[in-house]
Amino acid sequence: MLIEGVVSDRGSKYAVSGSAVRDRAEVEAFLKDLKRKKKYAKATxxxxxVLLPDGPLKNDDGEGGAGQVILQMLEREDLRDHVVVVTRWYGGKHLGEDRFRHVATCVRTYLDALRR
Incomplete structure (x- = not known):
């Protein structure tokens, strides 16, 4: 599932995507497939x-602390074996702590869409 245009703030744009996965290899395959889309490969x-049977995994990809925000939300929802990716295209202005709020909004949007 891919949801674009979730948040736009001071030029930065956010999207969220995800998929059911069974292991690290499937996480890597999902990320590789996502980045085949030029737009996502060029994202900042x-x-x-993801919460996998052998433990949680996360990656900030340069957005310090963002992976932890996603992980905590997955733990609260007990959503296991499902990778969630929040993509940001930097708009030229620093967002400070607002960036964590935007990551959380993206994850909530994704979780809401899963429930439908």
Whole structure:
């Protein structure tokens, strides 16, 4: 699932995507497939997290702390074996702490879409 245009703030744009996965190899395959789309390959950050049977994984992709925000939300929802990726295209202005709020908004949007 891919949801674009979730948040736009001071030129930065956010999208969220995800998929059911069984292991690290499937996480890597999902990320590789996502980045086949030129737009996502050129994104400033593709942060992600997943709860797998052998433990949690996360990656900030340069957006320090964003992977942890995603991971905590997945833990709260007990959503296992499902990678969630929040993509950001930097708009030229620093967002400070607002960037974490935007990551959380993206994850909530994704979780809401899963429930439908």
């Amino acid at each position: 950050h593709n942060t992600w997290a």
